[in-house]
Structures are given as C-alpha cells and as structure tokens.
Amino acid sequence: MTGDITLLGYGLAAIGPAIGVGLIFAAYINGVARQPEAQKILQPIAILGFALAEALAIFALVLFFIRL
Amino acid sequence: MSPTAAMLLPMAEDESHFPPDPSLFWQPLVKFGTVDLFGSEMTLAITRPMVILALTVGLLSWWLVATTRKAAIVPSKGQAGTEAVYNFVRNGIARDMIGSRDFLPFVPFLFTMFVLILFNNWMGIIPPVQMPTMGRIGFPIALTLLVYVVYHWIGVKKHGAIGYFKFMLPSGLPGWIKPAILALEMLTFFVTRPLTLALRLFGNMFAGHLLLVVFIIGGWELFLQGGLLSVVSLPAWIMAFAMTVFEALVQFLQAYVFVLLAASYIGGALVDEH
Amino acid sequence: MQLTASTLTAVPVVTAAGSDDPEATALPILPYLPELIFGLVAFGILYWVVAKYVVPNLEKAYAERTAAIEGGMQQAEKAQEEAEAALREYKAQLAEARDEAARIREEAKEQGASIIAEMREQAQAEANRITESATKQIEAERQQAVVSLRSDVGKLSTDLASKIVGESLEDQTRQSGIVDRFLAELEAGNVRPEVVGSPSDGSAGAEGQGN
Numbered sequence: 001m002t003g004d005i006t007l008l009g010y011g012l013a014a015i016g017p018a019i020g021v022g023l024i025f026a027a028y029i030n031g032v033a034r035q036p037e038a039q040k041i042l043q044p045i046a047i048l049g050f051a052l053a054e055a056l057a058i059f060a061l062v063l064f065f066i067r068l
Numbered sequence: 069m070s071p072t073a074a075m076l077l078p079m080a081e082d083e084s085h086f087p088p089d090p091s092l093f094w095q096p097l098v099k100f101g102t103v104d105l106f107g108s109e110m111t112l113a114i115t116r117p118m119v120i121l122a123l124t125v126g127l128l129s130w131w132l133v134a135t136t137r138k139a140a141i142v143p144s145k146g147q148a149g150t151e152a153v154y155n156f157v158r159n160g161i162a163r164d165m166i167g168s169r170d171f172l173p174f175v176p177f178l179f180t181m182f183v184l185i186l187f188n189n190w191m192g193i194i195p196p197v198q199m200p201t202m203g204r205i206g207f208p209i210a211l212t213l214l215v216y217v218v219y220h221w222i223g224v225k226k227h228g229a230i231g232y233f234k235f236m237l238p239s240g241l242p243g244w245i246k247p248a249i250l251a252l253e254m255l256t257f258f259v260t261r262p263l264t265l266a267l268r269l270f271g272n273m274f275a276g277h278l279l280l281v282v283f284i285i286g287g288w289e290l291f292l293q294g295g296l297l298s299v300v301s302l303p304a305w306i307m308a309f310a311m312t313v314f315e316a317l318v319q320f321l322q323a324y325v326f327v328l329l330a331a332s333y334i335g336g337a338l339v340d341e342h
Numbered sequence: 343m344q345l346t347a348s349t350l351t352a353v354p355v356v357t358a359a360g361s362d363d364p365e366a367t368a369l370p371i372l373p374y375l376p377e378l379i380f381g382l383v384a385f386g387i388l389y390w391v392v393a394k395y396v397v398p399n400l401e402k403a404y405a406e407r408t409a410a411i412e413g414g415m416q417q418a419e420k421a422q423e424e425a426e427a428a429l430r431e432y433k434a435q436l437a438e439a440r441d442e443a444a445r446i447r448e449e450a451k452e453q454g455a456s457i458i459a460e461m462r463e464q465a466q467a468e469a470n471r472i473t474e475s476a477t478k479q480i481e482a483e484r485q486q487a488v489v490s491l492r493s494d495v496g497k498l499s500t501d502l503a504s505k506i507v508g509e510s511l512e513d514q515t516r517q518s519g520i521v522d523r524f525l526a527e528l529e530a531g532n533v534r535p536e537v538v539g540s541p542s543d544g545s546a547g548a549e550g551q552g553n
Contacts, residue, residue, distance in 0.1 A: 139403035206377030
C-alpha cells in the first residue's frame with residue numbers, strides 16, 4: 001500500500017476545525033431556538049466564527065500542498 | 069454519451085488518471101509560448117477560467133444594466149430580482165458590518181465582489197462550464213488584494229499612518245504586553261486576514277471541484293470495470309448529485325463569507341478609537 | 343488533460359500539455375500571474391459598470407421609493423387633517439345650528455309667552471274697561487234712578503202728606519228739605535229707599551219698624 005502521509009496529516013488536522021465548526025453552529029442553533037428574533041444578529045457572528053474556525057483547516061490544506 | 073465513453077474507454081487501462089490531481093485545473097486554451105519570470109519559466113496562455121471570468125463579467129454587466137437601466141419605484145420582475153441581491157449585500161452585509169453611517173461608498177465594491185464571486189462559483193456546477201473560476205488561486209488572490217488595499221487604505225486615511233498602528237492596539241493594556249499584542253495584531257492585519265480570505269475561497273472551490281470529479285470519474289471508473297463493480301457506480305453518481313447540491317450551497321456560502329469578511333475588515337478599520 | 347474531458351465539460355480540450363507545461367505541475371496555491379492580473383482587470387470592469395450604472399440607478403429608485411412612501415404618508419396625513427378639520431367645522435356648524443334652533447325656540451317661546459301675556463293683559467284691560475264702563479253705566483243709571491226715584495218719592499210723599507194734611511205742602515216741604523232729610527235718614531238707616539217704592543214685598547215689617 002502506497003500513499004502520502006501528508007494526506008493523513010491533513011485528515012487529522014481537519015478534525016479540530018470540524019469540531020469547532022460543529023460547536024459554533026450548535027451554539028447558533030441553540031441561540032436561535034431560544035430567541036428566534038435574535039437570528040439576524042447571530043447569523044453574521046456565526047458565519048464569522050465558522051470562517052475563522054475553517055481558516056485552520058485551510059492552513060492545513062496549504063501545508064499539505066507545501067509539504068514542508 | 070457514446071463519444072465521451074469512447075474518449076474514456078482507453079482510460080480504463082491507464083491507472084494514472086485516478087485519483088484526479090491538481091493538474092486538472094490547468095486548462096490552457098490558447099498558448100503563446102513561454103517567458104522567463106524571475107528565473108523560472110512561465111507559460112503565457114489564455115486559460116479556460118479566464119474565459120469563464122470574462123464571460124461572467126459580460127453576462128453580469130448585461131444583466132445588471134438591463135434590469136436597472138429603467139429602475140422604477142414599482143420594480144419589474146428583473147429589477148426585483150436584482151434588487152433582492154442588491155438589498156442582501158447592501159442591508160444584510162454592508163450596513164450590518166460597516167454601520168449605517170458610512171457604508172454607502174463601499175456598497176458598489178461589495179456588491180460587485182458578491183455577484184462576481186457567486187456567479188463564478190456557480191460556474192463550478194452549471195453545465196456545460198462546470199469549472200469554478202475561484203479554484204484557480206490567482207483570482208481569489210486578485211480579489212483579496214483589492215480588499216486588502218481598500219481596508220488598509222481607509223484605515224490609514226481615517227487614523228493616520230501612526231494612528232493606524234495605535235488603533236490596532238486595544239487600550240488599557242499593561243505596558244510590558246503591548247509589543248507582543250502589537251506583533252500579534254499586525255500579523256492578523258497584514259498576514260492572517262488576507263491569507264485566510266484568499267485561501268478559504270480557493271480551498272473550498274478547489275476541494276469541492278475535486279470532490280465532484282472524484283465521484284463522477286470514480287463512478288465512471290467503476291462502471292467501466294464491469295460486473296458487480298458497475299452496479300456500485302450508481303451510488304457513486306447519486307453521491308455526485310448530492311454533492312453537486314451541497315456544492316451549490318457551499319459556493320453561495322463562500323461568496324457570502326468572503327464579502328461578509330471583507331465588509332467586516334472595512335468596518336473594523338473604520339470604527340472609532342477603542 | 344483527459345481528466346478534463348471526463349468531467350463532461352463541453353469545452354474542447356487542447357492537446358495534452360500537462361507533461362511539458364510547468365504550470366500543470368505547479369503548486370495549486372501559487373497564483374498563475376496572467377490569471378491574477380486578468381482577475382484584477384475583470385473586477386475593475388465589472389466594478390466600473392456597477393458603480394457607474396447599476397448602483398446609482400438602484401439608489402435613485404430607493405430614494406424615490408422612500409420619497410413616494412413618505413409623500414404618500416404626508417398626503418394621507420394631510421387628507422386626515424383636512425377630514426378632521428371638516429368634521430370639526432361640521433360639528434361646530436351643527437352645534438351652532440342647534441344653538442340657533444334652541445335660541446329661536448326660546449325666543450318663540452318667550453315671544454309666545456309675551457304675546458299671551460300681552461293678550462291676557464289686553465283682555466284684562468278690555469275686561470276691566472268693559473266692567474268699568476258697565477259699572478259706571480250702572481252707577482249712572484243707579485244715580486239716575488236714585489234721582490228720579492228721589493224726586494218721585496218726594497213727590498209721592500208730599501202728595502201723600504198733602505192728602506193726609508189736606509193742603510198742599512208741596513212747595514213748603516220742598517223748600518224746607520224735609521223730604522230730602524227724610525230720605526237721607528232712610529239711606530243712613532236700615533230702610534232702603536226701594537222698600538218705600540215697593541211696599542208689597544216681605545220687608546214691609548221692617549219698614550213698619552223703621553217708621
């Protein structure tokens with residue numbers, strides 16, 4: 001079996017941001033469920049948080065290509 | 069289907085084409101030879117993403133001008149559609165992130181950004197194009213460069229060159245920690261923000277396209293294997309369909325996130341001293 | 343490059359150049375400079391179109407819409423105010439009319455009352471006048487009757503007395519005023535003159551007593 005170990009590394013690196021994104025949207029859904037009128041305020045914040053958490057996975061993707 | 073199948077048949081024996089690799093994003097249409105660029109060789113070419121981008125710019129210009137040339141109080145159907153998108157960017161993104169005081173000058177910038185990215189992203193799933201322009205990192209970098217220049221420029225214009233660095237530093241910090249925080253903030257302002265902005269868009273489009281290719285070609289591969297494996301190609305193609313729908317959502321979301329972050333960077337540079 | 347074809351794209355794929363092209367094997371996170379520049383230019387063109395033609399038109403429509411809505415609201419407010427003013431006026435007029443009517447009724451009532459009072463007064467005065475004149479007439483007639491009666495009674499009594507005495511006393515008595523004195527006594531006393539004139543009735547006894 002042949003392959004690239006960096007791919008495995010990227011898979012592992014993606015776990016953290018995945019959990020982070022999940023937590024962010026869980027909190028967002030909770031917030032909206034409790035206070036539906038706050039949805040307009042929460043949505044940009046949730047998207048921003050999602051974008052920041054996702055940035056980590058993107059860094060990992062870059063590192064995968066660079067293969068330092 | 070038959071010409072495609074004929075094209076693909078020899079691939080069945082060639083194992084190198086699966087899994088797909090990043091080289092499938094290099095699609096030159098017309099080549100003009102090579103030039104020497106800082107010691108490395110570069111091919112001059114008109115690539116397919118460039119043509120797609122030009123096409124989208126043309127279509128968008130035509131559509132936007134056609135629907136708003138006779139903008140009326142009671143909108144026509146086309147104007148109502150354009151207005152819905154414009155409203156979304158103007159009120160949902162620009163006004164919320166920059167604030168109602170000075171968001172208006174940035175609306176054209178953000179609106180152009182949004183429609184251009186959205187349409188180009190959707191080109192990744194719209195047949196017969198099916199190539200996300202933003203999967204080529206040159207385009208996200210170009211757009212990010214513009215955002216980068218805009219938010220630094222207005223930040224310096226508002227706070228002054230030295231005031232801008234002072235502005236990055238939150239007030240009320242003990243003196244010994246200030247240099248570290250300033251370094252961190254500068255890293256955020258000058259490196260992390262543009263890097264993530266460009267790479268997020270690129271990464272999502274790039275990975276999404278690869279994913280679709282994996283499922284579609286994978287299904288085709290399985291189909292060509294014959295026997296029991298060709299039955300498995302059906303779930304692969306169903307998955308490809310599901311992924312296409314998912315991609316449509318992701319592509320919209322990425323356009324939204326890009327513009328939202330651009331607006332928040334601009335808004336962040338415009339806030340008063342904290 | 344055959345992979346591109348396998349994505350079922352309709353664009354003709356150029357000759358497989360992946361092998362000899364340095365761009366095909368370049369890192370996907372490194373930008374292809376012509377694309378970067380082209381991206382800037384494309385954005386610039388679209389931005390120019392949007393900023394010059396699209397956004398001003400839309401903002402103008404927005405402003406017009408806002409103005410139209412506000413104008414409509416102002417118009418509605420004005421109409422409401424006008425309607426209220428008209429209502430106020432009508433109410434005022436109605437109240438005025440009601441007042442007027444009440445006033446007129448009152449006046450009429452007063453007038454009627456005064457007319458009635460006047461009429462009553464006139465009637466009273468007339469009645470008084472009639473009564474008075476009647477009384478006066480009666481008085482005059484009585485006076486006349488008294489005078490004639492007195493002379494008659496005097497004449498009669500002197501006749502009677504002269505018959506009794508047997509001579510004419512007429513002139514003497516008249517001159518001495520006997521009859522008159524007698525009659526005055528009669529008047530001052532209980533005997534009424536008519537009793538003398540009509541001795542047939544029931545008070546003859548009293549007459550007899552008086553005599």
